[in-house]
Amino acid sequence: xxxxxxxxxxxxxxxDSWFASSKEYEKLKKKKLINCHNCGxxxxxxxxxxxxxxxxxxxxxxxxxxxxxxxIRKTISEYQKFIKNNFEYVGENFAYEARSIHYDNKKxxxxxYGRASKKDLKELKDEGIETQSLPWVEESNN
Numbered sequence: 001x002x003x004x005x006x007x008x009x010x011x012x013x014x015x016d017s018w019f020a021s022s023k024e025y026e027k028l029k030k031k032k033l034i035n036c037h038n039c040g041x042x043x044x045x046x047x048x049x050x051x052x053x054x055x056x057x058x059x060x061x062x063x064x065x066x067x068x069x070x071x072i073r074k075t076i077s078e079y080q081k082f083i084k085n086n087f088e089y090v091g092e093n094f095a096y097e098a099r100s101i102h103y104d105n106k107k108x109x110x111x112x113y114g115r116a117s118k119k120d121l122k123e124l125k126d127e128g129i130e131t132q133s134l135p136w137v138e139e140s141n142n
Contacts, residue, residue, distance in 0.1 A: 008036035009043035076137050083134075087113045095120040102129045 002022055007014045013036055019025040025046075028034050034044050087110050090097040094114030100106050116124070116131070124131050 005047040005049040006034070006044050007047040008039060008041050009045060010041035011036060011039040013038045014047055073137060076135055079134065080136065083113050087111045090114040095124060098124055098129050098131060099127070102127070 001018055001020060002025070003016055003018050004025060005014060006017055015037065017034075019028070025034075029044075032042050035042050036044055088108075090112045091114045094112065094116040097112050097114070098116075101108055101112070121131055121133060
């Protein structure tokens with residue numbers, strides 16, 4: 001569907017009218033089936049009009065994008081569940097615990113996970129301590 005702003009050249013009335021397509025408008029115009037509902041004149045033309053553009057805001061996502069995002073969230077959630085079930089959470093002490101395991105040759109039953117700053121991760125890497133940074137999505141309470 002397309003909406004045109006029309007203007008009668010005889011009485012200067014402007015009005016809107018809907019058409020199935022621009023081709024449909026042209027077809028009806030050619031057959032002289034478009035007339036002014038005020039004076040009945042067939043001298044009706046499309047009036048100059050600015051299109052209304054709908055800008056996609058940051059929060060508006062297409063259905064395809066939302067499906068992709070949900071798939072990513074689900075994958076991250078599955079990784080998180082695996083990590084929580086198989087690793088020990090050390091919280092903000094991650095860098096300290098990683099160094100303890102590395103330098104003290106500490107035997108651990110489980111790997112560890114926790115929080116570390118970018119600076120801590122860089123320092124661990126520089127020391128030859130292998131770490132992995134993963135996105136972490138807080139679970140909603142819905």
